[in-house]
Amino acid sequence: MQDNITRILKAVADPTRREIFHALVVAATALPITQISNQFEISRQGVTKHIKTLEEAGLVEINSQGRERFCMANPKPLKQVNRWLKFYEQFWDDAIGNLEDYLGQKA
Amino acid sequence: MQDNITRILKAVADPTRREIFHALVVAATALPITQISNQFEISRQGVTKHIKTLEEAGLVEINSQGRERFCMANPKPLKQVNRWLKFYEQFWDDAIGNLEDYLGQKA
């Protein structure tokens, strides 16, 4: 499909997916899909699809037990987003001044 | 369309858009659209569309002068992404331990 950071950013760019991810993070435990989908208005299949996208981005890990699939949030891939952001951090407070700093360092 | 953070995340979720944005940031100056599009393989119209998306996310500001439209990067909206990330930062190093910290604070 595409590179890792793109997969991660695309995954969290959808508001429903951010909600699902958040619910899993604060749940502080692995939850089966049906139980997750009960918290949302869209269909179970809709939630399943979102979870798959999150899983492909590494943001959710799935562990099958019997007929249930327990989903757990894994926030680690967000580090990559943080690393991507880091570069721009130097510019966002005082754009012009910091840009000059950056150019100065390069020279 | 949607809320702000979603607009910003969607804008940077596209790799070409990240490249355009990056080019504008390091350019350290406002650039007319044609000049930007020369740096990319896709058509000028393609670039224009991407710039529009970036503009709607607040990541690019456009200033018309004569027949030219000068585009300048504005990294400030990325602060919102940083703020969104911040919450998950406490979990991504030692997920279980930090999750307990978070739950402890809440209790």
Place this chain on the structure above:
DNA sequence: TATATTTGCAACCATATAGTTGCATATTAA
């Protein structure tokens, strides 16, 4: 064994997205 529950798979739909091309228009340069 019969029934209920959790899930995956597949097909389908509407809309969004990333890109293209063609053309009209405004501004600048010859």
Place this chain on the structure above:
DNA sequence: TTAATATGCAACTATATGGTTGCAAATATA
């Protein structure tokens, strides 16, 4: 004035996306 340049607008295309429904299969419960 004529020609070149920078752009916007519109139409179009292909594919991705977010969602749905129906059904089959595996597991658990009565």
